Amino acid sequence: QAVLTQPASLSASPGASASLTCTLRSGINVGTYRVYWFQQKPGSPPQYLLRYNSDSDKHQGSGVPSRFSGSKDASANAGILLISGLQSDDEADYYCMIWHSSAWVFGGGTKLTVL
Amino acid sequence: QVQLVQSGAEVKKPGASVKVSCKASGYTFTSYDFNWVRQATGQGLEWVGWMSPNSGNTGYAQKFQGRITITSDTSITTAYMELSSLRSEDTAVYYCARNAPSSGIFDYWGQGTPVTVSS
Numbered sequence: 001q002a003v004l005t006q007p008a009s010l011s012a013s014p015g016a017s018a019s020l021t022c023t024l025r026s027g028i029n030v031g032t033y034r035v036y037w038f039q040q041k042p043g044s045p046p047q048y049l050l051r052y053n054s055d056s057d058k059h060q061g062s063g064v065p066s067r068f069s070g071s072k073d074a075s076a077n078a079g080i081l082l083i084s085g086l087q088s089d090d091e092a093d094y095y096c097m098i099w100h101s102s103a104w105v106f107g108g109g110t111k112l113t114v115l
Numbered sequence: 116q117v118q119l120v121q122s123g124a125e126v127k128k129p130g131a132s133v134k135v136s137c138k139a140s141g142y143t144f145t146s147y148d149f150n151w152v153r154q155a156t157g158q159g160l161e162w163v164g165w166m167s168p169n170s171g172n173t174g175y176a177q178k179f180q181g182r183i184t185i186t187s188d189t190s191i192t193t194a195y196m197e198l199s200s201l202r203s204e205d206t207a208v209y210y211c212a213r214n215a216p217s218s219g220i221f222d223y224w225g226q227g228t229p230v231t232v233s234s
Contacts, residue, residue, distance in 0.1 A: 034219065036219040036220070036221075038160075038221070040160075045210050045212075045224035045225065045226060045227055046152075046160065046210075046212075046221070046224060047224070048220055048221050048222050051219060051220060059220060061220070061222065062222065093159075095159065095160050097160075097162075097219055098219075099219060102174060103162060103174070103176055103177070104150065104162040104165075104219060105162065106152075106159060106160040106161065106162060107159070108159045109159040109160070
């Protein structure tokens with residue numbers, strides 16, 4: 001079982017909100033991890049969006065709009081990237097990442113389609 | 116402004132080695148660590164390893180242990196990733212990214228270097 005699992009795809013309408021999940025493997029407690037989020041568009045390197053651990057320990061990437069935010073769902077053992085007021089430009093792949101067992105681990109990525 | 120500029124595309128035969136460079140500018144080179152991340156065509160991101168140009172410390176993903184060497188030359192503010200015993204599965208775009216020590220904030224990335232392994 002992968003350390004981080006993300007749904008392969010998600011579709012949402014312009015102006016709506018999208019909640020992208022990053023589920024940690026059973027036995028790895030999301031409460032003890034900082035979850036990082038990246039956006040990648042075709043043909044470009046990833047771009048850092050934000051880090052979320054708690055409301056008192058979070059970081060927004062430089063120039064990243066506030067409509068991108070992070071949270072956790074302890075019951076689902078997942079990190080969440082919430083994008084509100086979806087725009088066509090938000091269409092991209094999104095990756096989560098954590099530091100686990102002395103290594104950076106990426107989720108498999110979610111392709112967000114805005115239509 | 117901060118820039119990470121990587122070396123050009125490489126084509127290698129199975130069993131060979133490849134060395135990719137990442138030239139940094141616009142900031143104090145030794146204040147940030149480097150990470151290398153790769154991405155096969157149509158696939159997700161895979162972390163390869165990291166190093167601190169300040170301390171020389173390194174860390175590698177387990178699957179690359181024994182085949183990967185990450186170094187830097189502070190005199191020319193350049194980081195390097197060398198991967199040996201190449202196989203077709205190593206065909207990917209390799210990215211360098213900087214981060215503040217002990218942070219996953221990979222705030223600047225290189226443009227990527229395609230590496231093709233083919234006989």
